[in-house]
Amino acid sequence: IPLRERRALEKAGATQPWEHVPWEAPSSSKGPEVPNTQALVRQLILSSSATTLDCVAIDMPLKSHELFNYSLLSTVKPLSHLSQSNAKIVNLDSMPFTISDPEALRNAILMAATHFTFKVGSLEAFEHTFLFHRIETVRLVKKWLSTGDLTLSSAITKQIATLAYTEFCSGDMQMAEKHLNVIYALPCRTTDPSNPNSKTRDQELSDRYFLLTSTFIHGVQTVLHGILRAEDSTEDKNSLSVSNPMRLMHKWYKSEGQYLHCLKLKAIRLFSTFFILPDIGARLTDVYSASIVNSLRKVTDEFYNLTEAQKIHDDFWRTGAAARVYDAVLESHQTSILPTDHEHETISDAEQKTSWCGLVIAAELFLEQVVVLWRPFTKEIYLCSMRIFQRDLSFALQKSNTPEIAELLFWESFLGLMSLYLHEKLGDVKREPGLKPFFERIIKEQSRDMGLAKWEDARRVLLNIAWPLDFSEDDYVKGIWEAAIAD
Template sequence: MDFILAGFPWIALHGLNMKPKERRTICLSLSMGVFAGICGVFRTTGLTSLSNSKDYLYAISDSAIWTASEVTATIVCLTLPALRPLYRKIRNQESSSAGYQQHDDSIYANNSAYPLRSLRGNTTDDGKGGNLTKIEASILASKNDSDEAILLQGSTKGFNRLAVAMPLKSHELFQYLFESSRTLRTTQKVPDNPCGLRSAILMAGMHFSFQFGDLATFESTFLYHKIEVMRVINRWIASGDYKLEAAIIREMATLAFTEACHGELVAAETHISGILALIETARPDKSDPTRSDCCSTDRELANRYFVMSYVYITGLKSLLSGICRTGGHGRSLDVVPGRDLLKLSHTWHMSEAMENLDLKLQAIRLFPFFFCPLPQGARLNNADGQVIINSIRDFTAAQDRIFKDTGKETADGKFDGFWRRGPASRVLGEYVTAHIESISVPGKKEETHDMTPSSFVGPWCGLTIASIFYMQDVLGALEYVDKRIHKYAVTLLQHDVAKVLNRVGTLKNEAFILWQTLAGLIASLRALKHNEQDRGLLSARKFFADVLKQQATTLGIVTWSQAKGTLRRVAWPMGTVGREFIEELWEKTVTNRA
């Protein structure tokens, strides 16, 4: 029996995802029970002489020695594998945790379920805005420790009890994101929602590809889970159940991120546009884009995830366009293969904007807050956009200084100011932080953000979308995206502005509402250029025009110069080149001048 059990580890570990050398080492250590078997053979052969011996006490000594040797050998063989982490620590190969390593990061050190206020303004000793973990080195060294951790550490959390199938290197990719960022303290370690778990795995792949330039050995794993997401979307759409709209939007956003991971931005926009078209067709009431279910927490979270994907695709498209233009690769992204675009982005970040890459990766680590189910009873409150507005003000002021010095605004100058110097990646992290801080969990004492005449508090989607429209249409720092995606963003902004205006008995920042409304009006007019008869966009244009006149009356302003002074209380450029149409729009809408 000892010899049979000694051979069992070779069978059990044969298909385990481990390096061959480490598999052989563990199998050999577990098979050392053969020594116990040998001791047992010697002990057994001595039983015959023991029965024939006249001096029983003297003869039994050999049997006692072999019996003790057998037991000792068994204990040693069983405990020897547990010394492997200590051996490797002595050899300076890894820490005693036998797994992924990370410096202590104050960003994730909050003991509450959701870290409030701890995410802003945190910098490392090197001032780069986020502590770098050793997880990347572990992945590059191909240390496939996930299955080893189950064996050596007796994990009861169970990677075989996850909500979805985990083939290929799914375990490693999952650990890469959740262990590197220590999100155990900020969200569920293992999401029990299948879609949330699959989204987390794909998000880990995106993080890895942006950090190292490609997916490397995770390519097939990433493709598997991407196909599964597409199957889920197709199945839900085929069901015709419009109540699944929020779930479809969530999966659609995940699919967009997977396309962005490969640099396939056109495919990402096409997929989102097509799915939005199907959703719009399936609605029971197509004329009302702000149905009651838009107010549910689940729908709000899905919309926030969509907006985050919209923000990321817009930003990545703008970044890659700038890199291609300034690097002499052409002005169109269509002529450059997606994988080449990703490598260009990685090379540019590593050589010219390493700090930006750190900020971007830190933001991606927190993306699970957008797709993981909220705790029971949690609510999505208004978001505080003060830090976001401050960053936009800084970039606007920098562009004003360039315009004052040179008398012109150039695309390369905007690219340099927005991407190379850091505001873009910083704003990305601030969007994520504002979302996290707006989540309230029952039983947690948290600071609430109320709207005041001087604050920038409001619905997260409206705040984020208005700032993107401002950077697209007013500053010209961001590229445009597919018209259907843009239309949905306009609809969400309309919904959130209406929600703020309908609040009775609360103080409001009227200048901030004016700023959001003007951005929405400009964006709706841009969308109508492609579809002049779209009822949803016509409704949005009328809504924003009426609110703009209402806000002008409330603030007591009539002329465009007065309006610019009010808008600068939020953020507005000094220059007028290329923005003459905005003044004309104001005069036409507010003063009724044709």
């Protein structure tokens, strides 16, 4: 190994990555031994297709070629879920771009290491290679941050989202959240100068990178919390040693959570592909709400049919309903990817579609506020999500199809306002004082335009989308709505 690379590996990970100090780290601790891992590594090394990639955009030391080849092998399966046009884009065009673009190639290697960890429960076989590419990514992001260039916001978000994914799947959950917190602090240009009623392409990409990552991380954290409770463990997820979370998760996934495990692997496989879509001829469009809304309805029905004892022991996570929500989030994102030369949608189709970002955030808030399956969001991740939510609702309420999706937009807006009451009590919204007045105003305007004179009218709209028939907090949320519409 060249001296420069050996020194980098010796220093890997000791300080916080965004501190303005030299990047240093403790010696890495090896994860638990996992059966069949070495056999898989030998299979990758013997495969010659990756080792012939000499003309690539970055240094490929250690086992980089093997990891990149693993990324190619693991990308085949999920492409069957894409539409024919989507699969054509990814299959035909992504390889040359990935090899020639430094950031895309490094992302592919990091996500391959992440997928490997999640699949076998340990990164021991590729630990040094992973550390090398993670260090190089951190260096690149710190360099970009130092320029203060607003045009780099999307690129920075992309890299930080990858780092958050990789840290989390390596077991360092606190570091993953710190990475996401950096995204909240990034300045950005939100509107398209040519169309002030829509986001720039880069902003839409940044928002989706953040949401795909934060949804994944927060969902898995909630499952891990449930696993610890089911085992009557007194440990908090943040107090676990770095190797323990993935060991616990892997054990549970291989026994009771196999469906959820398949979805997580699918998400990781698709993640690096999503990064390169704009560069290989694709665009992101609005989505149909039915798949996500229907999955939330099933979650609500199953959750309210459990006994209190079952809820306490987190039996809900064994039913598969929660996994279906995440699958719907991924599926809707995939179906929103279209080639740039795709023929325009018909007006009737467009009328039924809505913002993917707004719908996903509303689903997250539903799981946090209504069925209360998710633990409360951390402050920065919540505020970043709400900033995206506010932006998307502002644009959605100005579109020509607003009357056709009025009930859905009211449901989304009300979940946003409901969440602000909780997070205001937690002291989370002091840095964003404009959020609550915004949501109160749009709830008042929507209620007026839709003729919602009484709480029963508003509740009927919520039930038409996704809402418990017998909600224990009905009086509480009624008070929130009445306060918003008061003169």
